[in-house]
Each structure stands twice: as structure tokens, then as C-alpha cells.
Amino acid sequence: MTRVAVIGAGSIGANIAYRLAARGAEVTVVDAGKPGNGTSAASISWLSTFPQIAGSVPAMVAHRRRTNDGFRRLAGEIGDGWIHWTGTLTWADLPRTAARLRQDFAAMTAMGEPLRELDAGAVRAAEPGLDPPPDTPVYLEEDGGWVDAPAMVAALLRGAGWHGATVLQDAPVLAVKADGDRHVVRTPEGEVTADVVVNAAGSWASHVGALAGAPVPLDLRPGLVVWSRPLATPIGRVINSTTLNIRPDPDGGVAVHWRGEDTYTAHGYNAETPAQVIEAAAEVIPELRGTAPARSAVGVRPVPPGGPVVGWHPSRPGLYVAVSHGGIGWGPTWGDLAAAAILDGDTSPAAEAFTPRRFLR
Template sequence: MKIAVIGAGMIGVSIAAEAAARGAQVTLIDQGAPGAGTSAVSYAWVNSNNKEPESYYELNLAGLEAHHRLAASGADWLRPTGHIEFATDPEHEVELQSRLERLGELGYPADKITPSYARELVPDLLIPDSAGVVAYFPREAHCYPSLYIRHQLRRARESGVKILSGVAVENFREAPGGVRLGLSDGSTILADRVVSAAGRWTNTVTATAGFGPVMTEYQEPGDVTVGYLAVTNPLSTSIDRLLTTPSLNIRPDGGGRLLLQALDLDGTAAPGADLRPDSSLADEFLSRLRKVLGNTDNASVTELRVGERAMPADGRSIIGPVASASWLYLVATHSGVTLAPFLGASVTAEIMGETEPLFADFRPDRLLDNAPAARLAAPRKPGQQ
């Protein structure tokens, strides 16, 4: 079987590597460089924490467990060190307590802990003893997407995947023996199946194939597709796991650096914004950091990014073949980092004739056959993504 995979982010490289390992002839195509799209600007929290409805929870749980299996013998791209979240205002306390109870009923590892135990887990954590609810999710992890992509690209190359970078797909033409892809460099590829793992560029793929949009696209600052991320200088503060607080989300970013997220600040985020590390926005991130973690007095912001989310039009993942063009298989999800290793194996299995029950609620024709969904609200509270 000849398979063309469009998009070399975490999902695309996973599918390409797995399909080639199962004997397919695979060409992986990306309009830029592998991992340079959404994967490069992700908070990269691996979890099934605040995922609803239950079918989406189960899908993300499968992704979380797939990460653990893939990294079982050691991996530089996954840090399975858990996640702490604490609440200090009544609304957040009620929500977090309710979430703990729901996750407990589902069997998801989620424990209510004391502030003192939270400080044992993160010695520099400045958590008040009055914190109403403190939660620990020991199975959760954070991921370094560039290292994950490097791992999967190595697998892909070893299995004979042809990788085309800096090349866009300009047209599809059904032909004897499959579908022919016309590329921007003037070449063509004949494939039996085309897998779109183009993330936030999925609408370009569907338009090229003669279909309407399935993804939410950026419209104005602060909408659901965008959010700020700040990177610090290397610090000596003691934190080795994800931390969600009322004012700031924090995770290690390698080499002593921290990656910071503050959802309530995202109202002005816009793609291509001129973001300076000496701006008032950077100062606000630093002010919040110093109130949450000790040994951060010398912290500075070295980079401000606008993270851009791949967001299907109704917020739910898109996974499956297009009914009226069975050669085209669409994969697009906001949970790409969590789902990547599971999608690599399960999408490949479906292309080769199996059916994955966990994909039942996420088939693409629900969006291709209907008017666009109502506009989605942007995440603005702790624990959201």
C-alpha cells in the first residue's frame, strides 16, 4: 500500500513511522520543516484530565497510556512526573473538587493532597496553607515535541519513509491505481490513501480536495485558536512537574528553563504579533511566577510566543475517512500532543482495514455534511487548555 501523509508534526510523523513499520510505502510531506508548525508552539501537557464528553476522555486516556508504553524503556521526550493543581477561590475549588470526584469514579489517578505534600513534590512551591483544594495527577506528563518528532522521524527513516520538506500539495486527481498528488515543486506522487495530519492547515487540504472547512480559523485577538506562552532563562528553582495555579500554569522546558501560560492574559494574543521579552506582558508573567515559585528573583523572559491551536469547528477531534472520497483520511485535533502515539498506531490500523471503536464519535463527515458549528469560547480558567 502506498500512503501519502500530509503534515510532519507529532501526529503526522507518528502515522508515517507506524505505517512504514507495517510495510506500507510512505511519503511524508510538509510545507515547512518537520515539527515547525503547531507542535512547536504547544504547552504539550499529556493528559485526560478535563476532557468531556466521556468518549473524548476515553480517547485521550488511550493517548496518555500510549505515551507511557512508548516511553517504557526510557525516552528523552516524555517527562511522566505528574501534575499538581491548586485552587484558592470558591468557584475554582468547587470545579476542581467536582473534577476529582468525577475522575475518581472513572478510575483516573487523581488524588486530593495537602499543601504541605504539594511542597514536598515541588519544594519551591509558594502555596498557601489556606489553599482550599489541592490535586495531584501522578500519571500525567509533559512532552518535548521536538524530541518526540526526532524519535519518530528516526523510526520513519529506518523504515524507508520518503520525507519531503518545504513542499505543498497543490491538487489531488483521482487516477488509475489511486490518487495523484500534485506538489508545489512540479512533481507528483501516486498514493492509494492520503492521510491529512495538517493540523490548523486542514482547511487548505479539504479545500484542495473539493470540500468545505472543518477547522476553526483565527478571527480576532484572544479567540480560541491562540494563546501566549513565555519561556524563561535557566533557573535554579526546584520544579520537575506540571503546575496549574489560579494565576499561572508552569512546566519545565528543559535546561532549567520554564514554560509559562496564563489563560486570562490571552485576550490580546494574535498570530504574528511583535512580542518583546521586555514588554509589560513579559513583566506580568514574571510577577506571577515570583508569587508562585521561590528562587525565581533572577527570572527573565527570553521568548514570548503565540501558541496557535488546531481546533476543529465543533471542538471535537476529527479522525476518519471522508465518505465521498474514501482515499482521503482526515486527522485533526486540539489534543495532538496527547494523542499522537495512539493515533499513529490506530489510524494506521484503520487504513489497513481494521476499525477503532474509540473513533466512532469523531468521524469527519459530521462537519463536512453540516453548517459550521457555533463559535467556540476560548479557555480562560485554570485546568483548561
């Protein structure tokens, strides 16, 4: 039986741990803190590609279908209390993004994607608490929604436990040593000996990579998420404009990320205050006007230059790396890919597409 130590119990590490354990590996998950408490806890965790992902429309459509199929299968295996198939309402609130959105809508609709343009009356009927800008096309994406990521991580680790996995929490990895063909992962809670080590430490993956002698270059891009107090007229769907990401929260409020005029790719953290974020969201959810934020958190996005890094590390045999932005939506896909590589020796083009060898020599 292959013994695997998974370092990091966020969305990505928990998905990989679950899939490996379900497929028969002997898995130990090691996290520096509480599972699910890293960037995965400070995320909008929205499941959609319209119109978030740059690239060709067929690539967006393929990604969306694979993502949602992966989540449906996972929910069938571990239970579904953590996933909310609410759909998304999208509009462009900057003139420079409107034409691209309209084009993507037309192309994706032509491919049979579940997208519809709603008139103002239909928007009001669907979301009475929402007041989008006038004379702006609003698109409803019926599939997708959002994930309660900490709850998903808990469900994945519970599921991994059914298959014999163990979890060490509050156990920061201090060293990853070689012992012949094996690896020894050292933590204050003890040592884990494994045939394969997975570095799924998210924004800390460069640090864990350094401990293992296997570098992982990363850009770190912080983003502020602000939670409102519960609303009398709750918002049911994910709301996505060019400048705002809003999703419902289980307590009846909303979680808001405000991008301002800069997307994360252009700029990163805009130094806005939680009160300013609520004010920006109040432009489209009037009930928020004048209300105080309930809480906020800065999540640090791990963004490998050149795209996701998922595959065997070229510097150290037996060391697998899985780090990407969009790590909630990609989670089940990375779980499948890692299990195929580690347990089946998969070297197909799909398995190789995100290999660290692309830029690590």
C-alpha cells in the same frame, strides 16, 4: 503495499506516519517547513485530563488511561528521551472552578485514579520552588507529565525511517490531484503518488483541504507560550491551575501559558505580553519575579467545531483527515486509529466516532 502521503509532520502527522510505516505501509511525509516546528513547537504538551477535559468523569478516566498507555507503548518502540513522566500538581485559583475540581477529584479517586491531595508541607517538599495560594487544596496526579513535542516528532520520523518512510521537508504542498484511483501530491520538491493521502496539516488543514477539494472547517485559536530563563530551584512537575499552565523545560526553566480568567474555549488569545505572563507565573514561582522572558511563541490551535475530525473525508475517496486540539496527547491514539482505518478498513464504532461525515456532507 499501500502507498500513503502524510501531509504535515507535527505531532499528529508524525504519529500517523510512524504507525503506518511500522505496520508495513510505504509512507512519504511532506512538510512545508521543518518537522515538529508548527503548533507542536509552541505548546505546553501536557499529558493529563485532570481537570482539563470537559465531559463525564468516566470519559476523562478512559481518555487518560488510553493516552498514557499509548505513550508507554510508543516509548518502548522508538525510545523515550522525549517523554517526561513527572506527574502534575493542580489547584483551582478561581472560586468558580474549585467545587468542580473537588468533585472530579473525589469521583476520579473513587475510580482508582492515581490522585492525592497534598498539604502545604508536602507541596513544599515536592516542589521547593513553588508557592501555591494558601488554603487551596493542591492535588497531585502521579501519572502523566509532559512531552518534548519537537523531540517526539524527530523520534517518530526516525522510527518511521527504520520502516522505510521518507520525509520531504521545506516542501509546501501546492496541489493534490486525482490520477485515476491514485492521488498526486505536488510540491516544489517534486511529486508524490499515493493510494491514500492524510491531511494532518494542523492549523493549515483547511488550506490543504481546499487544495484537495475536501473542506475541513476549523476554528483557529492562538495561545502564547513564554519560556523563562533557567531557575536555581527548578520546577520538576507540570503545574496546572485554573489560570496557569506551567511545565518544566529541559534547560531548567519553565514554559508558561497564562489563560487569565478565560479558558481557550471561552475567549482565546488574551493579548498579554511575555513579561505579563512571567509576572503571572511569579505569583506561584517567586524566583521568576523581575526576570526577563527567555523566549516566546504564539501557537495556533486547530480546533474543529464539534470535536476532533479523524476519518475518511466524504468528498474524496482515499483522503483521510486527522485534525484535533490536544493533538500532543491524542497523537498516538490518532496514529492507531488512522492505521486501522487505512490498512485494515476498520469501520468499527471506535473508528467512526470522529469521522468528518458527522458534519461534512
